[in-house]
Amino acid sequence: MIQQENGVFPAVCPLDCPDTCGLLLHKENGKIVKITGNPEHPITKGAICNKVRHMTHRIYHPERVLYPLRRTGAKGEGAFERISWDEAIREITERFKALIAQYGPESILPYSFYGNMGILSVDGMDRRFFNALGASQLKQTICNSAGNAGFKSVMGFNGGTVPEDTEHADVIIVWGGNIVSTNMHQVVLAEKARKRGTKVIVIDVHKNQTGQWADWFIPLYPGTDAALAVGIMHIMFRDGLVDEEFLQRYTLGHEQLREHAASYTPEYVSSITGIPVADIEKLADLYGRAAVSYIHIGNGLQHHDNGGLTVRSITCLPALTGQWLKRGGGAAKSNGGYNSMNSEALERPDLRPNPEARTINMNRIGEALAMTEHPIKALFVYCSNPLVVAPDAERVQAGFAREDLFTVVHDLFMTDTAKYADIVLPATSSFENTDLYASYWHQYVQLQEPVIPALGESKSNVELFSLLGRAMGLDEEAFGEREEDMIVQALDYPDNPYLNGVTLERLKKERFVKLDMSPLATYLDRLPTPSGKIELYSAELEAAGLPPLPSYVPVKEGYDGVRRGRGRQYPLMFISPPNHNFLNSTFANVPKHQQLEKQPVLQIHPEDAHERGIEDGDQVVVYNDRGTYEVTAKVTDKMLPGTVVSQGLWWEGESRKQRANALTPDRLSDMGEGATFFSTVVEVQRQP
């Protein structure tokens, strides 16, 4: 493929998106000129999103970093000079060796996330390198850890309803997810169901693109969803809508739950969530009486102090009517549990000289960089843009600005983060490499093989970390392995029966290899919870000091109930979810994608705008004790009064401060030590 100048070649979308589409890359004169969907992909079937249709603008962006660079100006200023790879590697290895000698290997911290979902890139050679070095370990909690822990506490692992089946549901609830923008093929499946009369209900804090598409949109106050979930249970028990036989046979704690839910009366739940009693009754009735019901649990609603318990409470709902026995019934948060691979072979924790090395939570990177005892002296960032995506951005920026911190960033672009690096290394795009891709939603595994040669002097993560491993004189065998060797190791994992039969040979021949889903037939008999049952009651949580039953616990920064923020210093809750045309902060520097999003906007309710003399189109400052965010106001009643919303993770502007995360807290969620971006209060003022 790589040698052929012209033709159409298969590829995989590398972005952090559940759909993991099959793509076709159209090459002319050695360049990719067009990207389309691969119609042969069994789930994504040739349809792809706008972002990736325009991705050639990103790959061939004139500002792509193509050579190693060394900083010449102040941190953050963006002044760099070109250096050779030899110089770059020499400087990094010398600095690392000196730091290890003086401060120990834990003074070095990797910081990465899933800018490229390739398993070898982000859970492979990179991990080997930091393991063999003995570096501090990073807890990767910025995305879904609260919700995944919540789901797991009920069902035992992160595997729920599989996508193809959801078209058989009669009621589909999309709860805290914006699937029109973030999981478009789930919309296609729901549309199929809708043609048969299925009702699509969206529960969200603002009427996003998905709420506008729904049959019924239910707005509520941020962070109050667990109250609604238990309120629905209250009505289902009260009205005899539960499947007693299923509860007896497959669940733990249903008697306690029945008693506990009794106090979540519709009136109480309404006072917390802001949803009228009649709507709570109607929702519980629709859900409770549906023959087959499916709940899509989004990622948005778990970015709160109570995100774990919220997702846990929702995950308990399908058991009440025995949905797990019905095709298309149940719920899904992440389906990543079906495709777990041999991480020990990939990441080689056995190479680590210090298995007890400290762990740093990535949500607390600002705080971690400010530690004076056992300080972090070097930071290696790849596949992430923390200055834009991490909470409490001002604190993060102060950490990155430390003069005594040696920072390396490997990326395709001079991101806000890269501007703070001492050394910037050029990364390839995923279409320039071999890698393995699995979806955290559907069950098809795919292989990417290089379609174009590496641009400029860019290197893939695998090449970079294998080069660094050898230059540091680390385990020769581990750092000498090639991509295909690693893929074979990753797939050799008898512990996961779903992975049975997925091989490199098949991937090369068939392109889309489905996991072996036959174990799904005995899903309920093999639940890996402590009791082997669906745990409506969790002794493990109780031991950890959390409520053992589904429960509503208010967020630490925010308000439940109708306008309880009124009269406070920061009376509005600030929600900053991703937008349609960027992928987190990826694409935010591509003119094509910028044109589609225009500019960062704050959606504010007419009542809240009026109280502040704000009109549509005004420039406003959003602020709290952490920082400020400058945006354009859009007056709209898509939220309940008291909530303001700004979609999209923008890079810092030339003339205005446009990073939403300047306002967000770095507190950790109740379960999974997850991010709490949306449990934030602010005030808004018109700019003079």
Ligand SMILES: Nc1nc2c(c(=O)[nH]1)N[C@H]1C(S)=C(S)[C@@H](COP(=O)(O)OP(=O)(O)OC[C@H]3O[C@@H](n4cnc5c(=O)[nH]c(N)nc54)[C@H](O)[C@@H]3O)O[C@H]1N2
């Ligand atoms: N186009 C696009 N697609 C993406 C991404 C992207 O940036 N752009 N990002 C990818 C990634 S990494 C992820 S994790 C997923 C995320 O995609 P989703 O799972 O859709 O999650 P979010 O978009 O973060 O948030 C979804 C909704 O949750 C709402 N929300 C916030 N707080 C609450 C609450 O308390 N209760 C309820 N009910 N709703 C609440 C927000 O208003 C938002 O509309 O999307 C992936 N796909």
Ligand SMILES: Nc1nc2c(c(=O)[nH]1)N[C@H]1C(S)=C(S)[C@@H](COP(=O)(O)OP(=O)(O)OC[C@H]3O[C@@H](n4cnc5c(=O)[nH]c(N)nc54)[C@H](O)[C@@H]3O)O[C@H]1N2
């Ligand atoms: N306020 C607020 N903040 C949020 C969220 C929110 O909803 N609101 N969402 C959170 C969530 S769910 C997530 S997942 C995180 C996402 O945060 P990140 O994972 O940091 O995502 P991106 O901003 O897309 O940055 C990915 C970077 O990886 C680079 N990259 C791509 N491919 C490669 C490669 O092969 N090698 C290397 N070295 N680099 C590569 C890209 O160029 C890009 O700069 O953001 C979180 N932050």
Ligand code: SF4
């Ligand atoms: S971002 Fe998602 S929807 Fe778009 S092409 Fe990639 S996998 Fe498909």
Ligand SMILES: [Mo]
């Ligand atoms: Mo995410």
